[in-house]
Every structure is written in structure tokens, then in C-alpha cells.
Amino acid sequence: MQSEFVLEMKGISKEYFGNPVLKDVSIRVRPGEIMALVGENGAGKSTLMNILFGMPTIHSTNGFKGEIRIDGETVQISSPLDAMRHGIGMVHQEFMLIDDYEIAENVKLNRENLKKGILRKLFGDKAGVLDRRAMKEETAATLDEVGLNIDAATHTGSLPVGYKQFIEIARELDKNNVRLIVLDEPTAVLTEKEAEKFLQCVQEVTKKGISFIFITHRLNEVKNYANHMAILRDGSLVGEYDTQDVSVRKISELMIGRSVDISQLEEERKLSEEIILELKDFSVDMPGEFLKNASVQIHKGEIFGFAGLAGHGKAAVANGIMGLYPSSGEVILNGEPLNASDTLATLSKSVAFVSEDRRGVGLLLDESIEINVVISALRVKNQFLKKIAGIRFYDKKAGRKYAEKMIQEFDIRCTGASQHTRSLSGGNQQKVCIARAMTLKPEVLLVSEPTRGIDVGAKKRILDALTEMNQSTGAAIIITSSELAELRSICDRIAIVTEGGITGILKPSDEDYRYGLLMSGVSEEEGGCV
Amino acid sequence: MMYVKSMKLKNRQHRWLGMSQIIMIVFLLGLLLLSSILHMDTSTLISDSIIRIGMQAVFVLAMLPTIQSGIGLNFGLPLGILCGLLGGLITVENNMTGLGGLFAAILISLPLAVGVGILYGWVLNHMRGSEMMVGNYLNFSIISLMCIGWMVLPFTNKNIIWAMGSGVRSTITLESNYEHILDNLFCIKIAGITIPTGTLLAIAVLCVFMFLFLRSKLGVMMRCSGENAVFGASLGINNNSMRILSTVLSTVLGAVGIIIYSQSYGFYQLYTAPQMMAYPAIAAILIGGATTRRADIGNVILGVILYQSLLTIALPITSELLDNSSLSEILRTIISNGIILYALTKMVGRKV
Numbered sequence: 001m002q003s004e005f006v007l008e009m010k011g012i013s014k015e016y017f018g019n020p021v022l023k024d025v026s027i028r029v030r031p032g033e034i035m036a037l038v039g040e041n042g043a044g045k046s047t048l049m050n051i052l053f054g055m056p057t058i059h060s061t062n063g064f065k066g067e068i069r070i071d072g073e074t075v076q077i078s079s080p081l082d083a084m085r086h087g088i089g090m091v092h093q094e095f096m097l098i099d100d101y102e103i104a105e106n107v108k109l110n111r112e113n114l115k116k117g118i119l120r121k122l123f124g125d126k127a128g129v130l131d132r133r134a135m136k137e138e139t140a141a142t143l144d145e146v147g148l149n150i151d152a153a154t155h156t157g158s159l160p161v162g163y164k165q166f167i168e169i170a171r172e173l174d175k176n177n178v179r180l181i182v183l184d185e186p187t188a189v190l191t192e193k194e195a196e197k198f199l200q201c202v203q204e205v206t207k208k209g210i211s212f213i214f215i216t217h218r219l220n221e222v223k224n225y226a227n228h229m230a231i232l233r234d235g236s237l238v239g240e241y242d243t244q245d246v247s248v249r250k251i252s253e254l255m256i257g258r259s260v261d262i263s264q265l266e267e268e269r270k271l272s273e274e275i276i277l278e279l280k281d282f283s284v285d286m287p288g289e290f291l292k293n294a295s296v297q298i299h300k301g302e303i304f305g306f307a308g309l310a311g312h313g314k315a316a317v318a319n320g321i322m323g324l325y326p327s328s329g330e331v332i333l334n335g336e337p338l339n340a341s342d343t344l345a346t347l348s349k350s351v352a353f354v355s356e357d358r359r360g361v362g363l364l365l366d367e368s369i370e371i372n373v374v375i376s377a378l379r380v381k382n383q384f385l386k387k388i389a390g391i392r393f394y395d396k397k398a399g400r401k402y403a404e405k406m407i408q409e410f411d412i413r414c415t416g417a418s419q420h421t422r423s424l425s426g427g428n429q430q431k432v433c434i435a436r437a438m439t440l441k442p443e444v445l446l447v448s449e450p451t452r453g454i455d456v457g458a459k460k461r462i463l464d465a466l467t468e469m470n471q472s473t474g475a476a477i478i479i480t481s482s483e484l485a486e487l488r489s490i491c492d493r494i495a496i497v498t499e500g501g502i503t504g505i506l507k508p509s510d511e512d513y514r515y516g517l518l519m520s521g522v523s524e525e526e527g528g529c530v
Numbered sequence: 531m532m533y534v535k536s537m538k539l540k541n542r543q544h545r546w547l548g549m550s551q552i553i554m555i556v557f558l559l560g561l562l563l564l565s566s567i568l569h570m571d572t573s574t575l576i577s578d579s580i581i582r583i584g585m586q587a588v589f590v591l592a593m594l595p596t597i598q599s600g601i602g603l604n605f606g607l608p609l610g611i612l613c614g615l616l617g618g619l620i621t622v623e624n625n626m627t628g629l630g631g632l633f634a635a636i637l638i639s640l641p642l643a644v645g646v647g648i649l650y651g652w653v654l655n656h657m658r659g660s661e662m663m664v665g666n667y668l669n670f671s672i673i674s675l676m677c678i679g680w681m682v683l684p685f686t687n688k689n690i691i692w693a694m695g696s697g698v699r700s701t702i703t704l705e706s707n708y709e710h711i712l713d714n715l716f717c718i719k720i721a722g723i724t725i726p727t728g729t730l731l732a733i734a735v736l737c738v739f740m741f742l743f744l745r746s747k748l749g750v751m752m753r754c755s756g757e758n759a760v761f762g763a764s765l766g767i768n769n770n771s772m773r774i775l776s777t778v779l780s781t782v783l784g785a786v787g788i789i790i791y792s793q794s795y796g797f798y799q800l801y802t803a804p805q806m807m808a809y810p811a812i813a814a815i816l817i818g819g820a821t822t823r824r825a826d827i828g829n830v831i832l833g834v835i836l837y838q839s840l841l842t843i844a845l846p847i848t849s850e851l852l853d854n855s856s857l858s859e860i861l862r863t864i865i866s867n868g869i870i871l872y873a874l875t876k877m878v879g880r881k882v
Contacts, residue, residue, distance in 0.1 A: 344766025361760045379765045392747040
């Protein structure tokens with residue numbers, strides 16, 4: 001009763017609160033092959049894997065439609081434990097290892113070998129004594145299997161990052177019944193050399209009949225190591241190929257292909273020659289979003305986009321310029337060097353910022369709309385203040401009047417200027433943030449994720465407000481966004497940030513695949529398209 | 531539907547006169563009625579309440595800056611009280627009397643309190659997340675340290691030092707200095723009720739000062755940084771210095787508070803006496819509707835009135851009804867600490 005496929009997921013659909021995130025997706029994995037699963041952030045890869053593992057988030061949100069077959073038999077996977085029983089393992093992107101444990105202890109965690117003993121007979125396995133020798137021997141054998149020549153008694157914490165990934169995979173292999181291992185961006189934290197070694201090891205393991213689902217953004221790795229691949233976009237399966245039949249260019253086209261109608265794009269604007277903001281070797285130490293040696297020039301009056309995958313460093317650009325995270329390198333504003341760590345000086349040089357973390361950084365949630373709108377101008381430009389006896393007091397009347405004007409202008413849906421921002425919807429909160437930034441009348445406006453998590457109507461309103469401001473005041477607007485289609489609809493130029501560096505600057509009218517290649521860390525020459 | 535939802539949300543916002551405060555006001559009025567039914571001396575009860583309100587109000591006001599700056603309740607208030615006591619003792623040592631003596635005490639304690647406040651704020655900045663616990667332990671340890679301090683400080687006035695040997699007495703009478711000096715200033719008596727006008731005026735001045743500070747540019751920045759430090763940082767506000775500013779203000783108010791308290795009480799109490807003085811003030815501002823994250827002047831005024839008058843009026847009535855005099859002190863402890871505990875359980879934003 002050997003089936004052709006070790007795993008089949010058929011017609012999987014999933015909704016989160018009426019939002020379809022997976023639409024009729026089917027994937028199949030043969031025994032002993034590496035199947036790559038690629039797609040942008042939010043394409044549905046994680047949801048699909050969560051379904052495979054029976055994660056509680058799936059079942060607490062009304063489950064899913066479709067069926068899962070393992071070795072041709074339909075199975076119900078309602079918890080991660082079920083998945084384990086069916087021989088499905090997972091290697092996580094972040095290491096799930098305990099640093100203070102020895103390798104053997106980590107590999108055998110919760111499956112320790114036990115010695116026979118009286119206590120164990122009397123009180124069950126929980127009272128057993130560990131058979132450390134057996135644990136070490138078995139672990140050493142598994143480590144050999146993955147080609148890692150290292151003592152099983154070494155403390156995990158002292159290992160280099162590259163080794164930890166091997167231990168994760170050794171742990172999965174050590175499970176007796178394992179036949180399918182999901183690798184969730186295993187190479188994201190590895191150097192190129194390490195990644196190569198790791199993937200060779202994975203290939204070696206497939207010879208034993210174990211299959212892998214390989215999630216990655218690096219298309220080169222897919223091309224070189226995977227046998228088979230599935231491409232997801234916006235929750236749908238857009239292609240399933242044998243990797244030798246398809247080019248990297250084709251893959252990236254399929255991944256991005258949100259078919260921006262290029263004819264609809266506005267004509268290319270003539271950009272001013274003047275440079276308003278220049279970054280030279282700019283590095284930002286922002287946890288989870290490192291930026292290394294980025295250099296870029298932004299013209300006066302330009303709308304400039306930063307695109308890229310989450311965690312690759314695009315968010316660090318604006319946060320670094322505003323001094324919220326430590327940075328090095330040069331920022332030159334209007335020909336003068338800017339000290340990025342001095343936030344107040346940056347603000348007073350007409351640079352304003354709208355944070356991507358609306359509720360964490362962007363708003364005073366327990367203060368009124370009024371305070372939220374005027375506070376920056378009050379701080380930086382001493383507006384909305386009146387002087388009494390030489391002391392500056394907040395001019396509530398002026399603040400209220402201005403806030404009410406902004407509420408009208410931006411169509412902020414609220415009960416009045418005194419409503420606290422916590423109780424506003426996401427879109428209205430974002431309007432408050434943008435209203436605050438515009439109150440500073442900036443020459444350079446940094447906007448991060450302006451439309452994340454807000455409804456369509458508010459999205460349009462916000463983008464319109466930004467373009468309108470750009471046209472009327474000539475301010476340069478720098479938008480960081482995960483929504484590539486959106487950036488392409490309003491930006492003059494778009495820089496792609498991949499793995500901490502700017503890999504290229506494209507025009508909105510450039511072809512889809514070029515965006516895909518740059519985001520996948522493939523230089524255009526390698527992709528074989530130039 | 532949307533409208534109803536937003537109305538509900540709006541009602542959940544911070545109000546200084548909430549349902550619990552209204553219930554307490556009604557309860558307080560009921561107690562006053564009951565006291566006259568029991569033929570107790572209602573006007574004396576009211577006078578006592580007003581005097582106690584006057585004694586405690588500045589301590590309650592001292593809680594405001596630290597809450598606004600995000601530190602939370604100032605459990606280290608006795609640090610300021612010690613500064614005030616030291617300033618006060620110096621005036622007694624030099625036989626200063628009258629209003630001049632009182633102001634001298636305040637002036638001497640001010641620089642001390644500013645210095646101590648800066649150090650206190652510096653310590654709290656290094657212990658982010660557990661300010662209230664740290665404040666508490668600082669309070670206890672400094673009080674103990676000053677128990678030694680009072681013994682070795684070189685005071686010589688025989689009104690201050692122990693009859694035998696050196697060291698300062700545990701209570702120092704202000705009878706010949708400035709006892710009741712503010713209480714008796716413009717003192718009014720109506721219908722058997724004594725109103726310590728001077729003290730209340732002094733408190734009003736401090737409240738107005740604080741009100742204005744919170745509406746000044748600096749005050750708005752402090753509140754904004756206290757509510758969301760990262761937001762503050764994105765406007766270039768240094769959260770650490772705002773927090774130090776608030777501990778300085780709070781410590782100064784603690785120093786001024788003990789001097790106002792003592793002129794009304796008639797004694798400077800030293801050694802372990804200040805150790806517990808932060809708790810009634812904390813309970814009062816919480817009863818006034820403040821939380822550990824949000825408070826305003828309204829909470830201070832309402833809180834001190836409700837807390838002090840409930841205790842002064844309710845306790846004699848309970849002893850009258852239950853005929854047990856020791857009950858009152860027990861009840862006082864249960865009520866004030868219970869309220870603090872309740873408020874701490876309501877703290878948000880530090881879930882693990």
C-alpha cells in the first residue's frame with residue numbers, strides 16, 4: 001500500500017475571520033525529494049504549514065477546508081502531537097534549542113533514553129534515570145549522518161550559528177518514524193558557505209527516503225537543491241514545477257506577478273537634480289531588521305520607496321535616520337551632515353517620521369486625538385503654545401481648533417477631538433499619525449508601512465494625502481512598505497532591500513521578475529535576464 | 531451600531547469622577563447623617579476631617595508627578611519627608627519662629643530635596659520596571675540609615691536633643707516655633723466647624739502650581755514621555771531626564787508636605803515615624819480614581835477628601851456602634867493597604 005506521495009494536501013482553503021488566506025491549494029511531496037515552497041511574505045506559506053502541523057491557531061479559528069493524506073491515507077491532524085505521530089518534523093527558523101544543554105540532551109529532549117530501574121517500574125517513566133551513554137551514542141550516530149563531526153557532549157550555546165541548524169535537523173532525524181521534515185527558512189541565518197553545506201547535508205539525507213518541504217526566499221537555493229517546487233501568491237497556488245523545467249526569472253515573475261497594469265502608471269516625472277537626502281554606508285543596528293552599508297541618493301520632491309521582505313532591513317532605514325536605533329555611516333540632508341542620533345535636531349531640520357509600529361511608537365493611545373496631532377509641532381516648532389510670564393503653556397484652544405480642522409481634512413471618524421486614539425480604528429489611527437507628521441511641514445517625510453492593516457477606503461485616502469502633499473509642497477516622501485504593488489503605484493523610484501543591503505533601485509515600470517530577483521537575493525546577471 | 535460602540539469605548543476612558551467615587555461620596559454623606567442621628571458631635575468630626583485633609587494633601591499631590599512620568603506611585607516619598615524634617619530641625623535648632631521659621635524650613639529643605647530627588651530618579655532609571663518595589667526598599671533602608679543619622683547629627687539645642695547624652699529626640703514639639711501657624715492663619719469658624727484657611731490656601735497654591743506645570747510645555751512633554759517612552763524618543767524627549775524631573779518634584783513636595791503636616795500636628799516625628807507615611811497618600815490618590823499609570827489634580831483633591839474624611843468620620847461611628855475602640859486602627863490598616871493592593875492588581879502593561 002505504498003503510495004506515490006508521502007504527503008498530499010488537497011484543496012486546502014482557510015479563512016481568518018472572513019479573510020481568505022488560502023484558496024484551494026494542493027501540494028504533493030514524493031518520498032525522498034526536496035519540495036520547495038516559495039512565495040512573498042503573506043502568501044500563505046506559514047498558514048499552510050500551520051495546517052499541516054495542526055497548530056491551535058488554525059483550530060481556534062474554525063479549522064480549514066480540504067484534506068491531508070499521508071502515504072495515501074486521509075488523516076486528521078488536530079495537534080502538533082498528531083503531526084509528530086505521523087512522522088512530520090519541523091526545523092524552525094529561530095532555533096528551538098536550549099543553550100545550556102549538551103547537544104545530546106537537546107537532540108533527545110523529551111525522548112530521553114532511560115535506564116531500567118526500580119523507581120521507573122514503580123512510578124513510571126517520569127521517575128526513570130537517564131541513560132546518558134546511550135543518548136550520547138545515538139546522538140553521535142545521528143550527527144554523523146548529517147556530517148557534523150562534533151562531540152555530542154558539547155554545550156549547545158557555545159556552537160557557532162551555522163552548527164545549530166544541523167543540530168535542529170539531527171533532532172528531527174533522530175526521531176524513529178520521521179519521513180517528512182519542514183525546513184522553515186533554514187538558511188536565512190546562515191552564511192552562503194554554511195547554507196551550501198547545510199543543503200548538501202539535506203540532500204544526503206533524502207537518499208534515506210526522507211522528504212523535505214523547504215521554505216525559502218533564496219531562489220538560487222531552490223534552483224540548485226530542490227527537485228520540485230510550488231509557488232504561492234496571495235493564498236493561491238500559482239505554479240507547480242520540476243525545478244529543472246523552470247528558470248529563476250520565471251519563478252520570481254510568478255511570485256511577484258501582482259500584474260500591475262504598467263499602462264495605468266502615471267508618466268515618469270522629471271525629477272529635480274537636487275539631492276535632498278543622501279545615505280552613505282549607512283548601517284543600522286535594529287533587532288530583526290539589520291541594515292548594512294546602504295548608500296542611496298534621494299532627490300528633492302521625489303517619492304521614493306523602500307521595498308523588501310520582512311526582516312531584511314527595509315524598516316531600519318527610517319528608524320535609523322530618526323535615531324530610534326543606533327546607526328553608523330553618513331546621512332546628508334541638503335548638503336549638510338545630519339547627526340542621526342540627535343532626534344530633536346533631525347526633526348527641527350524638517351524631517352518627519354511616521355512609524356510602522358503605529359500602536360507602539362506612533363501614538364499616545366491614552367491621549368486625545370488633539371494632543372496626538374499637535375504634539376510634534378509643539379515639541380519641535382513651539383507651535384500651539386502661549387507664553388504667560390515667560391513660561392510656555394499649551395494653548396488648548398489653538399490645539400483643539402487645529403485638531404478639528406485635521407479631523408475634517410483627513411476624514412478621521414471619531415466622536416470628537418477629545419476621543420482617545422486607542423478607541424479609533426487602525427485606518428483612523430494612521431490618519432492621526434500622518435496628520436501629526438504633516439503638521440511639521442516637513443521637507444522630508446519618512447513613512448513606514450502607511451497602509452498596513454487598514455481598510456481599503458482609508459488606504460486610498462492616506463495614499464492620496466501623501467501624493468497631494470508631495471505635489472503641493474514639493475516635500476520628498478520616503479515610503480517603506482511591504483506592499484510592492486502600492487509602492488509601484490505612487491513611487492518615482494523603488495529601492496529593494498534584501499538581507500540588509502540595497503540590492504537595486506528600480507522604476508515602477510520595470511518588469512515584475514526584476515523585482516522578484518532582487519528580493520530573492522539573486523543579482524540580475526545571475527538570474528540570466530540581462 | 532458603530533456609534534454605540536464608540537460611545538462605549540469613550541466611557542471607558544479615564545474620568546476622575548467614576549462610579550466608585552460617586553458611591554463613596556454618597557456613603558460619606560450617609561455617615562454624616564448617621565453621626566447626627568447618633569447624637570455625635572458632627573461639627574467636630576467635620577473639623578477633624580478638614581484638618582487631616584490639610585495635613586495629608588501635599589503628600590497626595592506628590593504622587594502626581596511620578597505617575598505622570600511613568601514611574602508609578604512614589605513609594606519612596608519618605609525620602610522627601612526626611613529632607614523636610616532635616617530642614618525643619620535646622621530651623622528649630624536655630625530657634626526660628628513664626629511664618630518666617632516655616633518658610634526657612636521649606637527653603638533649607640528645598641536644595642536637599644532636589645539633590646535627593648536627582649539621586650532617587652537616577653536609581654529608579656537603573657531599575658526600570660520595578661520602580662515601586664525599589665522605592666519601597668529605598669524608603670525602608672534610608673529610614674533605618676537616618677535612625678543612625680538622627681543620633682549622630684550635631685544638633686545642640688536642648689529642645690531637640692535627648693535630655694541625657696547626644697542625638698535627636700523622637701518627637702520635637704513646635705509649640706514655641708510654628709505650631710498651627712498656617713492652620714491659624716485667617717482661621718474661620720462657622721457653625722462649630724474650624725477651617726484651617728492658611729493650610730488650605732497653601733495647598734491650593736501648590737495645586738495651582740502643579741496644574742500649571744502639567745500644562746506647560748515641559749509638563750506636556752513629561753506626560754507624553756511617561757505614557758509612551760518610545761513615542762517620546764521619536765520626538766527627541768529624553769525619558770530618563772523626564773523621570774528624574776518627576777522624582778525631584780515629588781521629593782520636593784514630600785519635603786514641603788512634612789513641614790505643613792508638622793505645623794498642623796504640632797510635632798516633628800523622627801526615626802521610624804515617616805516610614806509608613808507614603809501609604810495613606812497612595813491609598814488616597816487611588817481612591818480618587820487614579821491608576822498607577824494615569825492621574826490628574828482632580829484625583830488628588832477628590833482622593834484626599836474622600837479617604838481622610840471617610841477614615842475620620844467612619845471610624846468613630848464604628849467604635850460608637852460596635853463599642854470597640856481598637857477596631858478603628860485595624861480597619862484603617864485594612865482599608866488603606868487593601869486599596870493599594872487592589873490598585874496594584876489592576877496594573878496593566880506588565881503581563882509576562
